[in-house]
Amino acid sequence: MARSESEVSHEVECIRRVQRGDSEAFGPLVERYQQRIFSILFHLVRRRDEVEDLAQEVFFKAFRAIRSYNFQSSFATWLSRIAVNHCYDYLRKVRASRLSYYSEMTEEGARELERKAESPPSRGLDHGEKVTLRDFVGRLMARAPEDDRLILTLKELEDYSVEEIADLLKLKPSTVKVRLHRARKRMVADLERWRQEG
Amino acid sequence: MDCKELRDLVSELWGGDLPAEAREHLSKCAGCGVFLRDARLVRAGLRALAEEAVPEASLGFASRMVRRLQEWEEKGARSEFFETVGRRFVYATLGLTLALLLSLALPTSGPVRGVAGADFLGFESHNQVSQADVIGGDFGDSHDLIPGGPTE
Numbered sequence: 001m002a003r004s005e006s007e008v009s010h011e012v013e014c015i016r017r018v019q020r021g022d023s024e025a026f027g028p029l030v031e032r033y034q035q036r037i038f039s040i041l042f043h044l045v046r047r048r049d050e051v052e053d054l055a056q057e058v059f060f061k062a063f064r065a066i067r068s069y070n071f072q073s074s075f076a077t078w079l080s081r082i083a084v085n086h087c088y089d090y091l092r093k094v095r096a097s098r099l100s101y102y103s104e105m106t107e108e109g110a111r112e113l114e115r116k117a118e119s120p121p122s123r124g125l126d127h128g129e130k131v132t133l134r135d136f137v138g139r140l141m142a143r144a145p146e147d148d149r150l151i152l153t154l155k156e157l158e159d160y161s162v163e164e165i166a167d168l169l170k171l172k173p174s175t176v177k178v179r180l181h182r183a184r185k186r187m188v189a190d191l192e193r194w195r196q197e198g
Numbered sequence: 199m200d201c202k203e204l205r206d207l208v209s210e211l212w213g214g215d216l217p218a219e220a221r222e223h224l225s226k227c228a229g230c231g232v233f234l235r236d237a238r239l240v241r242a243g244l245r246a247l248a249e250e251a252v253p254e255a256s257l258g259f260a261s262r263m264v265r266r267l268q269e270w271e272e273k274g275a276r277s278e279f280f281e282t283v284g285r286r287f288v289y290a291t292l293g294l295t296l297a298l299l300l301s302l303a304l305p306t307s308g309p310v311r312g313v314a315g316a317d318f319l320g321f322e323s324h325n326q327v328s329q330a331d332v333i334g335g336d337f338g339d340s341h342d343l344i345p346g347g348p349t350e
Contacts, residue, residue, distance in 0.1 A: 185209040
């Protein structure tokens with residue numbers, strides 16, 4: 001959504017004030033970007049109860065680093081980058097303690113997945129089906145390597161363009177495209193593997 | 199088109215229309231048919247995930263955040279002050295202790311230092327001899343040190 005010139009200049013003014021040591025000016029920045037950060041965190045971590053704590057940590061990191069922000073990229077991108085990096089570290093930490101999502105899946109859930117695989121959801125899904133499907137794919141996402149999960153979340157869930165992802169992750173757009181294709185392919189292959197294991 | 203090419207294409211187009219060549223391969227390859235169905239399933243699942251309601255920040259999140267940052271800043275400034283003062287105190291104490299130890303270890307006058315050093319090293323002390331000369335006495339128990347250490 002395009003922002004007015006006054007909104008942008010107000011944001012710049014707030015950033016400069018925080019950089020000069022006025023912590024009060026950080027409030028409007030938090031208010032403006034909290035939902036964006038909550039969305040990234042939720043889609044990457046998928047733990048409702050942890051999103052707010054993680055968001056606090058992200059804003060805390062941003063506050064501490066704000067003097068290094070040089071207006072080269074947009075503040076939204078800079079802040080999102082901090083959130084993504086924070087999540088990446090978090091996911092790496094929890095990976096070791098994560099249970100196998102396949103083994104957690106119930107037999108009934110597995111049968112449901114089979115049924116849906118046989119009849120592709122082109123006709124649209126009802127609420128119950130959506131919940132089931134969301135659960136399955138959420139589990140697949142949770143099982144995916146951090147890099148795949150990150151790029152799939154930004155593209156498929158957060159709806160970022162390839163160029164925006166490239167800017168955020170400091171990669172070339174061509175690299176983003178390749179990683180995205182590989183991540184999708186691995187995820188589909190992982191579903192197939194699960195089916196064979198089941 | 200082989201299976202790898204088809205799967206790469208499905209992952210790349212991700213829901214877009216497949217070319218005739220790909221459709222032809224699919225009509226003959228059951229494995230790739232399953233792959234295509236699974237890809238559709240994953241895509242639909244990702245869409246469902248994207249539609250899920252994101253938790254909202256609780257009321258007053260921003261102001262609480264600012265308050266915590268201010269507390270952190272104050273605490274940080276305080277701990278920095280104590281850290282600086284504390285560090286100086288430790289250095290001063292160490293310096294004083296070192297000075298005290300040195301003052302205890304070193305004797306107050308030169309000749310005694312010579313004897314002590316000679317005893318330790320096992321060399322003849324010229325200082326002591328000259329001290330006896332100055333006093334004018336002949337000390338039978340005076341140390342007659344020779345290089346190599348005391349002999350009895």
